[in-house]
Amino acid sequence: MLRRLLLKQASASRHLLSTKTPQSTSHPLLHKHLLFSSSSQSQTPQSTSVEHVDDADNNQASSTISIDRSCLYNPPAHSHEPTTDSELVKHLKDVIKFRGGPISVAEYMEEVLTNPKFGFYITRDVFGAGGDFITSPEVSQMFGEMVGIWAMCLWEQMGQPEKVNLVELGPGRGTLMADLLRGASKFKSFTESLHINMVECSPVLQKLQHQNLHCTDEVNTGGSVKNKTISTLAGTPVSWHASLEEVPSGLPTIIIAHEFYDALPVHQFQRASRGWCEKMVDVAEDSSLRFVLSPQPTPATLYLMKRCKWAAKEEVEKLNHIEICPKAMDLTHIIAKRISSDGGGALIIDYGLNGIVSDSLQAIRKHKFVNILDAPGSSDLSAYVDFPSIRHSAQEVSEDISVHGPITQSQFLGSLGINFRVEALLQNCTYEQAESLRTGYWRLVGEGEAPFWEGPDEETPIGMGTRYSAMAIVNKKQGIPVPFQ
Numbered sequence: 001m002l003r004r005l006l007l008k009q010a011s012a013s014r015h016l017l018s019t020k021t022p023q024s025t026s027h028p029l030l031h032k033h034l035l036f037s038s039s040s041q042s043q044t045p046q047s048t049s050v051e052h053v054d055d056a057d058n059n060q061a062s063s064t065i066s067i068d069r070s071c072l073y074n075p076p077a078h079s080h081e082p083t084t085d086s087e088l089v090k091h092l093k094d095v096i097k098f099r100g101g102p103i104s105v106a107e108y109m110e111e112v113l114t115n116p117k118f119g120f121y122i123t124r125d126v127f128g129a130g131g132d133f134i135t136s137p138e139v140s141q142m143f144g145e146m147v148g149i150w151a152m153c154l155w156e157q158m159g160q161p162e163k164v165n166l167v168e169l170g171p172g173r174g175t176l177m178a179d180l181l182r183g184a185s186k187f188k189s190f191t192e193s194l195h196i197n198m199v200e201c202s203p204v205l206q207k208l209q210h211q212n213l214h215c216t217d218e219v220n221t222g223g224s225v226k227n228k229t230i231s232t233l234a235g236t237p238v239s240w241h242a243s244l245e246e247v248p249s250g251l252p253t254i255i256i257a258h259e260f261y262d263a264l265p266v267h268q269f270q271r272a273s274r275g276w277c278e279k280m281v282d283v284a285e286d287s288s289l290r291f292v293l294s295p296q297p298t299p300a301t302l303y304l305m306k307r308c309k310w311a312a313k314e315e316v317e318k319l320n321h322i323e324i325c326p327k328a329m330d331l332t333h334i335i336a337k338r339i340s341s342d343g344g345g346a347l348i349i350d351y352g353l354n355g356i357v358s359d360s361l362q363a364i365r366k367h368k369f370v371n372i373l374d375a376p377g378s379s380d381l382s383a384y385v386d387f388p389s390i391r392h393s394a395q396e397v398s399e400d401i402s403v404h405g406p407i408t409q410s411q412f413l414g415s416l417g418i419n420f421r422v423e424a425l426l427q428n429c430t431y432e433q434a435e436s437l438r439t440g441y442w443r444l445v446g447e448g449e450a451p452f453w454e455g456p457d458e459e460t461p462i463g464m465g466t467r468y469s470a471m472a473i474v475n476k477k478q479g480i481p482v483p484f485q
Contacts, residue, residue, distance in 0.1 A: 086118070086375070086376070086377060086378075087117070087118055088111070088112070088115060088118035088119075088376050088377040089289075089375075089376055089377075091111070091115070091118065092108065092111060092281075092289070092376060093283050093287075093289075095107075095111070096281070096282060096283050097283070101280075101282070102280035102281055102282035102292050102294075103280060103281050103282075104267055104278060104279075104280055104281070104298065104300065105265075105266065105267060105268045105278075105279055105280070105281060105291075105361065106265035106266055106267045106300070106326075106327075107265070107281075108281040108376070109265040109266065109361075109381050110265045111376075112376045112377055112379075112381055113263060113265075113380075113381060114201060115377070118377050119202075119377065120377055120378070120379065120380055120381075121201070121202050121205070121263075122201070122202050122203070122204070136176075136258070136259075136349075136409075136443075136444060136464065136468070137172065137175040137176035137179060137258070138172075138173075138175055139440045139443045139444060140437070140440030140441065140443070140444060141179045141182075141183075142179075142413075142418055142421050142422060142425075142440065142441070142444065143176065143179070143413070143444055144175065144176040144177070144178065144179025144180045144182075144183065145179055145180065145182075145183035145421060146412075146413050146416045146417070146418055146421070147176060147180055147256060147258070147347065147349075148179070148180035148181075148183045148184045149183075149416050149417065150347060150416060150481070150482065150483075151166065151180065151184075151254050151256070151347075152184060152187060152190050153481070153482045154254055154344070154345050154474070154478065154481055154482075155190055155193070155254065157478040157479055157481065158252050158343060158344065158478050160189065160190075160193070161193060161251075161252045161343075162193055163193055163195065163251050163252075164193045164194055164195070164251060164252050164253070164254060164344070165195055165197055165247060165248070165251045165252070165253040165254070165342075165344075166194045166195065166196050166197065166253075166254050166256075167197040167198075167199060167244065167247055167253060167254065167255045167256065168196075168197070168198055168199065168255075168256045168257075168258075169199045169244065169255065169256070169257040169260040170199065170200065170257070170258075170259070170260040170263065171198045171199075171200055171205070171209055172205065172209075172259075173205065173208045173209065173212055174198070174205075174208060174209030174210075174211075174212040174213050175212060176256070176258060177196065177198070177209070177213060178212050178213055178214075178233060181196075181213070181231060181233040181234040181236065182233055182234075184234065185233060185234045191234040191235065191236055192235070192236075194234075194236045195236065195237050195238075195239070195251070196213075196231060196236050196237065196238040196239070197238075197239050197240075197241060197247045198238065198239070198240045198241070199240075199241050199242070199243060199244055199246075199247065200240055200241075200242075201242050201243075206240055209240075210229070210238075213231040213233060213238060214231060214232045214233050215229050215230065215231050215232070215238055216229070216230050216232060217229050218230060244331070244334055244335070244338075245334065249338065249341070249342055250342060251342060252342055252343040252344045253338055253339065253342050253343070253344040254344050254345060254346075254347075255335055255338075255339075255344070255345070255346035255347070256346075256347050257335075257346065257347070257348045257349070257350075258347075258348075258349045258350070259349070259350055259351075260348075260350070261325075261328050261331075261348060261350050261352075261385045261390070262350050262351060262352070262382040262383060262384070262385055263380075263381070263382050264325050264327040264328050264331065265325070265327060266323045266324065266325045266357075266361060266383045267298075267300040267303070267304070267323070267324050267325070267326065268321065268322075268323050268359065268361065269300075269301075269304055269321065269322045269323075269324070270293060270320065270321055271319070271320045271321070272293060276301070276304060276322070277293040277294050277295075278293070278294040278298045278300060278301070279291055279292075279293060279294075280292050280293065280294055281373070288373075289373045289376070290373070291373075300324065300326060303324050303326045303329065304322065304324050306329075307322070307324050307356065307386075307389060308322075310388060310389065310392045311355070311356050311388075315355065315356055316356065319356065319358050320358075321358045321359040322356060322357070322358060323357040323358065323359065323360060323361065323383055323384070323386070324386070324389070325383070325385075325386060325389070328385070328386070328389060328390065328393070329389060329390075329393040332389075332390050332393035332394050332473075333393055333394075333396070333397055335394070335473060336393070336394040336395075336396075336397035336398060336401050336473060337397055337398070339401060339473060339474065339475050340397060340398040340400045340401055340475065343475045343477065343478070344474070344475060344478075345472055345473060345474035345475065345478065345481055346472065346473045346474075347470065347471075347472055348385075348390065348470070348471045348472070348473070349409060349412070349468060349469070349470045349471075350385040350468065350469065351384060351385065351464075351467050351468050351469070352384040352385030352386060352387050352406075352469060353384050353385075353386065353387065354387050354388060354406055354469070355386075355388060356386065356388075357383065357384045357385075357386045360383045360384035361381065361382075361383045362381070362382060362383070363379040363380065363381050364379060364380045364382070365378055365379040365380070385469075387405070387406045387469060387471055390403075390471060390473075391403045391471070394473045400475055400476055400477070401473060401474070401475065401476065402473075402474055402475075402476045402480070403471065403472070403473050404471065404472045404473075404474070404480060404481060404484035405469065405470055405471035405472055405484055406469035406470060406471045407469065407470055407471075407483075407484065408465060408466045408468070408469055408470075409444065409445070409464060409465050409466070409467075409468035409469065409470060410444075410445040410446075410447070410463075410465030410466060411470075411483070412470040412483060413444055413445055413465075414445060415482065415483030416482070416483055418441070418444065418445065422437055422438075422441045425437055426438075438452065439453075439461045442461050442463050443461050443462065443463060443464055444463075444464060444465065445463065445465040446461070446462075446463025446464075446465050447463045447465050447466045448462065448463055449461070449462060449463075450462075450463065472484055
């Protein structure tokens, strides 16, 4: 009796599974498994097969169902072994394990630079001699002054509007904007029209910018209007935003992006026997981070195809590596749309190429190049800017947009009058100040090692004049901006 009852229960269970199996393919997880069935072996999700065997009472054909476990969370393996991994490295490994596979170089770069807790830009001041690298504004006050002249000239071409949004993307310590406002402070009609908008995601750098712009916070007792922050350098209001989209629209806008594009995350592709494969970051068997190639096309391949269409066939065929930056393309779309609708222009100054970028991603720690995967979060990561990609991305948006350049930084600064500025400054300074001015001038406009240097060889100033380039995106109504005529 008991044996017959057990056999009936088993038969009922088998019948229940067999009747539900056809419907189970509509479940999202099982549907995803069917999509993976044509993939390569390395991309097939883990599954458990349950086989149903005929019994003596019911001669049914055997059937198999698969349970896709790829979307289930696998907690990190518990271990009592000591580890030297930083919190960011642990986080990266957890992300890779949670995804069930490697992450793109762009995802790695974004986590390393801007992770809210451990990101390189979020947790420290990385600029200047005591940081990891020196930017042009940190070299000499003349750089910010020349950018201020460019902004003022564009403002005049715009018809001298009474209100203008002056936006800086990634302002660092705020040195460029501070020098710009000091240099322009005598031109009251210009500075009184400005509302400064600093696009900065780092709380540490926001505090430095507040300090270097000599800001004061005016408390509004009425309650209906937000408190104002004013830079006492020129009496201009200042606001901070996490992204360009947060900057209020509706006013003519001047955007400055100095060494901002080079820090946007890039996707790297390598030519293989099966075509272009994206380079990814994975965890090796010894628990270290390593590079691998994707076995299948990735979403970023769409941007790769788009970029290759913008290039000559011969240019692409000679390359074995290509870097693309979807975020640079998307950011340029946002800039171009804003300029098209509100008027104004954008100035982009960065190091890069006037062509497809091959393999430029680098890590810098304490002014020295290090391995990209070495101690993530302790080094700056940057890549060459693809200037043609910026041009094409801007031109996609509107026929009201014109793009000019790139020209070298030396040409840009020279045309704006940096030679006259350094001569004027040299007339009223000490010997030490004169040496600093000459050194800063060479670094901004020179090429290679400074010929006048008499100090230690390891401190020889290296000119950035031809390594950095300038490009402008403007509304056509304003004509061609200086000095791109």
